[in-house]
Amino acid sequence: MTALCVESLSAGYRGVPVVRGVSFSAEAGAVVAVLGSNGAGKSTLLNAIAGLLGVMAGTVRLRGQDVSRQPAHARAREGLALVPQDRGIARRLTVAENLRLLPRRAGAAVDAAVELFPALGSLLRRPAGLLSGGEQQMLALARVLVLEPPVLLVDEMSAGLAPQAVESLFEAVRRVVEQRRAAVVLVEQHADLALELADRALVLRHGEQAIWGTAADVLEHPEVLESTYLGGTR
Ligand SMILES: Nc1ncnc2c1ncn2[C@@H]1O[C@H](COP(=O)(O)OP(=O)(O)O)[C@@H](O)[C@H]1O
Ligand SMILES: [Mg+2]
Known part of the structure; x- marks a missing residue:
């Protein structure tokens, strides 16, 4: 269907x-x-x-x-999942915190995100607002993709x-x-x-x-x- x-x-x-x-x-x-x-x-x-x-x-x-x-x-x-044009991430929270907000066991969401985008692995403690544009978009996409x-x-x-x-x-x-x-x-x-x-x-x-x-x-x-x-x- x-x-x-x-x-x-x-x-x-x-x-x-x-x-x-x-x-x-x-x-x-x-x-x-x-x-x-x-x-x-x-x-x-x-x-x-x-x-x-x-x-x-x-x-x-x-x-x-x-x-x-x-x-x-x-x-x-x-x-149905949307990655909005403004990215939909919480800029003051760290990368890991953004991922832990997801309705998935916290550790699992972080692991799955790093598996999708290994570059996020070394950025987990950085506030999302301080990431580069490309890194922010990886986080935005990862947040949605880990929910499959x-x-x-x-x-x-x-x-x-x-x-x-x-x-x-x-x-x-x-x-x-x-x-x-x-x-x-x-x-x-x-x-x-x-x-x-x-x-x-x-x-x-x-x-x-x-x-x-x-x-x-x-x-x-x-x-x-x-x-x-x-x-x-x-
Ligand atoms: N919140 C809004 N209130 C009123 N008009 C809007 C709003 N958002 C977008 N528009 C208008 O709707 C039209 C289409 O916008 P949008 O869907 O954002 O286009 P695109 O994403 O293709 O650039 C534009 O004329 C824009 O000014
Ligand atoms: Mg648009």
């Missing part, structure tokens, strides 16, 4: 839809890249799927079950990071998809990297879907992607 299925979803702020009529799906063991310029509605879409923002119309299904009217914590219990969610939404994982950090984050996502058969939805500014990893891609323009197809479809129509990015903000 399809891990995540989004149908005709509309969402926005104060009664005004920003994302309109978006439909796509993500299968277990596959990656969907969500692309689009700044302000296209990528974060709004992910937040609505996660339940942080109300769904104005349409449905979100997790393994066939309609969760559109369920609060975020209920969707999380059903296996079947559906993972990641918003702008690599924005502003050094190429080497970006590489190790993409590698971690690739492993999770292959080894745990997670369904991953990846919002990315690095369209080239995302399309390399992704099976399918959703291109958003002004809150509406310009393309929903295979990554190869998108690569075959570079003009669409180009105009999407050059098309600027709303």
Whole structure:
């Protein structure tokens, strides 16, 4: 059964839809890249799927079950995890403390995080706010991955990071998809990297879907992607 299925979803702020009529799906063991310029509605879409923002119309299904009217914590219990654009880590707490907040035996969460990202091993006592951008993003991703969610939404994982950090984050996502058969939805500014990893891609323009197809479809129509990015903000 399809891990995540989004149908005709509309969402926005104060009664005004920003994302309109978006439909796509993500299968277990596959990656969907969500692309689009700044302000296209990528974060709004992910937040609505996660339940942080109300769904104005349409449905979100997790393994066939309609969760559109369920609060975020209920969707999380059903296996939906979000790494938000602001990373969602507690900056004043240490790396280890951030991991111990998880609903998993504390030591196990720390061990699992270090196994995923060995670089975190020597940073456990450092306040998260003092980590580099790449290290913070590793922590943000580790916090979510140690819970082994079947559906993972990641918003702008690599924005502003050094190429080497970006590489190790993409590698971690690739492993999770292959080894745990997670369904991953990846919002990315690095369209080239995302399309390399992704099976399918959703291109958003002004809150509406310009393309929903295979990554190869998108690569075959570079003009669409180009105009999407050059098309600027709303
Ligand atoms: N909290 C908010 N209140 C009102 N408008 C918002 C809010 N967050 C985002 N928007 C607007 O929604 C549109 C889409 O934003 P967003 O989903 O963040 O785009 P993206 O993630 O693709 O850059 C933008 O016009 C933005 O100004
Ligand atoms: Mg965003």
